[in-house]
Amino acid sequence: MSTTTADTAGTGTAERAPLPWRTLWDNVVQAALSLVLALVVGGALLLVSGRDPIAAYRSLYYGAFGTTDRFTETLVKATPLLLVAVSVSICFRAQVWNIGAEGQMILGAIFSTWVALHVKGLPPLLHLVLAFLAGALGGLLWSLIAGVLKAYLQANEVITTSMLNYIAVYLLAYLVRGPMMDPQGFNFPQSPLIPEELELPRLIARTRLNVAFLVALAAVLLALVFWRSTWGRRTEIVGASRRVAAHVGLNVPRTILLATALSGALTGIAGWGEIFGLHFRLIEEITRGFGTLGIVVALLGGLNPIGMTIAAFFFAALVVGGNAMERNANVPFALVDVIQGCVILLVLSRAYLFKRSSS
């Protein structure tokens, strides 16, 4: 995009970048209203098509919170959502519309699995750390492709990152059928299992909740620190106005690159967490749409670390509950996607929709 458009493209969200507590409260109220409205829209759709929305939502609720087991599963799903949301928020606050989290997660998963399978002779802890770094590097490199094209060649990052998502999907499909396929896997498209000693420890026995969840929480803390650091403030200024940023002597392309790199690394770590915490091998469905859902979480959370934590939890519940709903109430999981889309549009229109009621 030309520099003038890059400057002004985000006027819709730029005004709410720094968040004192009062506006945060407004945001929480508006976000909650948006979520409720989205659930109503989804319910109306079910009603029109002759399903029972109350039964669907009840099954969704019990699916997400019914037992300790279900609840830990919600935290398991919140892990990648939180990492992706924090990652996305860094780019979005810099007005870089990186929607490439799916692809970056995939590359993180590929790099870290490769290190787990092919690097030999390291003590387990060191090996795990190396795989972690490789995951971050994979996501970082993938996001930097779009970052460089954006910063120096003005290529619209929405298009480049969405194209890179498709490319990553095919790359993964190729690898698990070719160079990285499990030779003893009966031709299933998947890699061999990673060594057992590299599996992330469980936080609660007999659940899938693992150390990756703590890594996600650490990312939230990192974000809180980041926005108070010089880097964070520079990123925010570049996001507010490219022209002002250049005027006060900031290196705009370099700031964009830094934001993109940090963001890609965090998303790559999300891919690492899914492999080493849950699946223990590379499979095609490694992202399960969490890259895109993480963006919704970031927006609903107002790009604020605390807000995003709450939103990640809610959407994780929606995913876990949505799966249960599909099984028990025979309501397609796509309902959750519809709710996601509605949430984005409602959150975006909230200034217009809720202005009179909440201020």
Next chain:
Amino acid sequence: MNWDLITVSFVVGVLASAVRWAAPILYAALGEVFTERAGILNLGLEGIMLMGALSGFIGAYNSGSLWIGLLLAALVGMAMGLLMAFVSVTARANQVVAGLGITILGGGLSTLLFRLFFGLRTRPPTIKTFKVHSLPLLGDLPIVGEVLFEHNVMVYLVFILVGVAWVVLYRTRFGLALRAVGERPEAADTRGLNVTALRYISLMIGGAMAGLGGAYLPLADLGIFWTQMTAGRGFIAVAVVVFSRWDPVRALWGALVFGGAAALQTALQTLRAPIDSELLLMLPYIVTIIVLVGISRRAEFPGAFAVPYSRGEK
């Protein structure tokens, strides 16, 4: 690699297939030219195309008429455009994120409605697609005839629409008004043009066209619907519009470049090129990025591109 297969008729077949690949992208891109000329970036094309594919399929399946399917696809696409207009023009939200919302909504809603309509089936419901008609005289031309004039009616329709779009954009008062609103909304407003109304209309045109482009896949090509069947064509259409520098005729060339990349990929698979099919499938997406990079520095976006307009706030 099996070089013996490369004959004249094979090459002609690849070129004809490039035209067929280009058609759905071109529908969406032509509409987006109008939308962006009015100063709005609609990145929701992908979701609108999916809704068009679904409603086109349902319309044709239930009525038995492909034309009713097309009509429904255009109307549903228009409604999605209207939604985008409300969020981006009336609520003045960030257009990039709004487009993403439309894309996610369209993807989810099309999947959900398909399941609610048809349930889970072992064999997917199918429809008969538009037949291929060889145009009289033109279709008999050697090579050119087969590449350009042996297609289904939706391909011919989109060629005609390229001309229509050009005339509307450059030779009518409406086109002039639209361009004025995209370049300098304040000035257009002062001269009595209704900026809001024109932007709404531009998004409804764009939505209807994207709906038709999406409907191309089940109605003119595949005869079935599946989740996310557009596979990024909406985003590619946006790239085509940047490539076209907001001109309908150049959009035709742009769509053919991407159609060519896609057709080349299938051709290489047929030729048993020593490259895995998964890697070949990346080709159209890689070409999109390369072309976008090549064009972006020189592209001059409409003056008020992606900027929400409000009277008296300057």
